[in-house]
Amino acid sequence: xxxxxxxxxxxxxxxxxxxxxxxxxxxxxxxxxxxxxxxxxxxxxxx
Numbered sequence: 001x002x003x004x005x006x007x008x009x010x011x012x013x014x015x016x017x018x019x020x021x022x023x024x025x026x027x028x029x030x031x032x033x034x035x036x037x038x039x040x041x042x043x044x045x046x047x
Contacts, residue, residue, distance in 0.1 A: 006031035007041075 001014045018038040021030050
C-alpha cells in the first residue's frame with residue numbers, strides 16, 4: 001500500500017513511513033512522515 005507524507009506529500013510504501021503525534025490548536029494529531037521528513041522533524045525537536 002502506498003501512503004503520502006504529511007509534510008512533503010511524497011508517496012512512500014506504508015512500511016517506510018513514521019507515525020508522529022503532535023498537538024495543534026489543543027488537538028492531538030497523528031500524521032505520517034517519510035524517512036527524510038522524519039529525520040528533519042527529529043532534529044527540530046532536539047533544539
